[in-house]
Amino acid sequence: xxxxxxxxEALVRQQPDNALFRFSLAQALVSEARPxxxxxxxxxxxASRSDWMMPRILLGKTLLQLGRTPESKALxxxxxxxAVEQQHEDPERELRALLAxxxxxxxxxx
Numbered sequence: 001x002x003x004x005x006x007x008x009e010a011l012v013r014q015q016p017d018n019a020l021f022r023f024s025l026a027q028a029l030v031s032e033a034r035p036x037x038x039x040x041x042x043x044x045x046x047a048s049r050s051d052w053m054m055p056r057i058l059l060g061k062t063l064l065q066l067g068r069t070p071e072s073k074a075l076x077x078x079x080x081x082x083a084v085e086q087q088h089e090d091p092e093r094e095l096r097a098l099l100a101x102x103x104x105x106x107x108x109x110x
Contacts (some may be wrong), residue, residue, distance in 0.1 A: 003028070003032065004028040004031070004032070004063045005025060005028040005029050005032050005034070005035040007028075007044060008021055008022075008024045008025035008028055009025060009026075012025050012041075015105065019044065019046075019048040019049065019052075022039070022041040022044045022045055023042070023045045023054075023055060025038075025041050025043070026039075026041035026042045026055070026058065026059075027058065027060075027068045028042070029104055030058070030109055035062045035065050035066055038059075038062055039059065039062060039063070041064075042055045042058055042059035042062065043059065046059065050073075051082060053079050053082040053083055053086065053091060056075045056078055056082070057076070057081035057091060057094075057095065059072075059077070060072040060073075060075035060076045060079065060098070061098075063075065064098075064102075070100060070104075072102070073099065073102050074093050076085070076098050076099050076102070077099065079091070079095055080092060080095040080096065080099065083095055
């Protein structure tokens, strides 16, 4: 049986411009402990829609996991703006907490 990422990789090969397939593929890659491979797919999703908050949050978390703190902070800041504009209170709280955590780190990279 094919893994979830293999299923979505096949769909992305068939429809490479389908942002929803790429989003699902990125999520599957992260869940399979393949975060570096997910980055390009989250980036595609972000480029496809300027108001799509979730790929920004998930890419920020992925980059944070990969040690790319300044990039994750920028994505969290952008996603926070969207959460406020779109009145998504739970993501807003989560993003504020993530940004506060980054700010409190003694070895901030930015």
